[in-house]
């Protein structure tokens with residue numbers, strides 16, 4: 001079978017790391033006898049917006065809705081275009097309209113990347129953050145009253161549905177069950193956020209009953225962030241709401257040295273719609289155009305895409321190639337103390353794939 | 355003038371660290387010619403709840419509402435009493451009904467306390483987290499619909515008022531202005547939480563105009579937690595909503611080695627009501643009764659209380675005594691690699707006060 005991949009480089013360094021991501025995907029596909037077909041799209045970018053006054057064409061769903069996956073660079077350029085247009089007009093639209101209810105990110109300390117945490121070595125930190133990706137705190141329900149007066153106030157609702165909560169918990173428990181430690185940690189704040197978070201806890205307890213083989217615990221988000229720093233070795237699979245998952249999946253990669261190399265998947269597990277794979281970093285206007293961006297996040301996202309497509313061996317070969325590349329200082333980009341540029345680093349990973 | 359302090363030890367290790375807090379307060383008061391009067395209260399504890407079926411007497415406001423400050427140990431014992439009774443029946447009640455709209459916590463790397471962050475030394479990390487303490491995400495507005503069906507959902511509103519947001523920002527900007535670096539960082543998430551957080555940003559911008567001497571910036575909460583780990587030296591005063599402030603004021607102390615020694619103030623700046631000073635740690639049922647709890651958080655909270663009362667010299671003398679005590683391994687408690695018990699550590703600090 002041939003996989004059809006929609007390729008969307010987006011903005012800024014997204015355009016620079018994408019060619020390296022594709023290079024490595026092709027190398028791994030070749031080695032593992034996987035057939036890939038790429039369709040390139042220029043929308044979901046500032047350039048497209050400037051020309052067309054919107055982030056995507058009206059028929060964007062027809063254009064990319066039938067692909068097996070979407071390989072995405074980065075979007076957003078706050079100085080030129082407000083986030084609520086760029087992000088909500090593309091990335092968040094995908095998440096909602098393609099029902100990508102899982103946001104999945106590995107937190108893994110890699111060789112060659114010094115951890116900011118004292119004394120932690122590769123192998124010490126290796127877990128997944130599973131984030132609810134469609135509802136929760138990112139609702140658009142709310143508004144403002146008494147504008148421009150002293151009585152002014154705004155409200156915004158967090159919305160948790162049975163469907164939304166249960167399906168992300170099921171995914172997280174299944175992931176935990178598939179791992180050697182079989183350990184799930186739930187992020188809550190039921191002692192302070194007194195309606196939605198107790199509901200979350202309640203559903204975790206109910207779901208846990210269906211997974212008797214999984215050990216689980218829960219922490220309030222405040223102490224959980226503290227424990228990411230103090231005890232990153234405690235975690236195996238961590239599941240959280242849209243906001244808590246967002247926080248933990250930036251904090252986790254920071255604890256492993258840099259969010260510059262972290263990958264992510266925005267996944268529709270049922271495969272009713274394509275999933276999006278993208279680096280955690282943004283478009284980084286400050287370093288765009290210099291050819292120095294670290295392509296590892298993009299490349300690693302490609303590994304997650306293979307994994308999602310069921311091509312586990314091809315995915316694994318990329319992760320191993322990343323590890324071997326990062327272990328060599330000269331093959332790393334400047335942000336990691338090396339001297340390779342974006343292309344040299346991408347080529348190195350492609351060469352290492354076997 | 356004599357200050358009248360309401361003393362509430364609460365639960366668990368709260369009862370064990372309180373005598374050390376009082377010991378040090380008395381030592382510093384004596385050295386600095388400050389007169390303190392303590393009134394002791396047994397409510398806001400599980401024991402009280404067991405006897406009376408409620409956390410506090412009906413006339414709690416008359417009992418402690420006229421004191422100059424409240425010195426508070428710890429409350430809560432999840433195995434015996436649900437948080438929504440213990441915490442919402444005491445601590446959160448104080449915050450709301452005494453309008454303690456500022457939650458203030460120092461993040462400061464102390465001598466003798468190894469930072470989990472590689473290579474950070476005392477002096478490298480020294481900032482304040484200012485948290486909105488009465489509204490925001492901790493509203494009680496919301497509910498559940500279609501219970502026990504597949505259509506079930508819950509909602510909870512975040513509420514931000516002009517009054518609530520402006521007064522916490524004013525406090526934070528004033529604090530920043532009083533410090534050498536004059537730098538304020540605002541925690542936001544306006545790219546995802548699309549109604550309340552843009553409002554927060556708008557008010558920050560408006561308030562900043564009144565403090566032209568303060569440099570300010572803002573980060574989304576996800577990357578901000580990452581920067582606490584990667585660049586703790588970037589910060590001077592960090593201000594956030596109730597939830598964001600809660601997270602940052604646990605994560606910050608974790609980055610400085612332990613939340614076990616962190617103090618906090620729940621402050622009503624106008625002095626219309628008493629403010630509450632309490633350690634950040636909870637009642638720690640797991641180690642309660644062993645006499646090994648670290649009293650530094652309680653003692654340091656006493657220093658913040660002096661500061662709030664306007665007795666700056668007495669406050670400073672306690673912080674310096676803490677620093678000298680922590681620098682000696684034998685005077686530290688077990689959690690910090692020492693062998694002192696709670697009392698020995700408390701006595702050491704009291705002796706060091708000058």
Ligand SMILES: CC(C)[C@H](C(=O)O)[C@@H](O)C(=O)O
Pocket residue numbers: 191192222441600
């Ligand atoms: C106990 C809990 C409700 C509380 C909070 O979240 O406010 C605590 O974490 C704190 O920071 O004082």
Ligand SMILES: CC(C)[C@H](C(=O)O)[C@@H](O)C(=O)O
Pocket residue numbers: 087246545546576
């Ligand atoms: C860009 C922003 C809306 C987004 C989010 O918060 O979801 C980002 O932080 C992410 O994690 O993908």
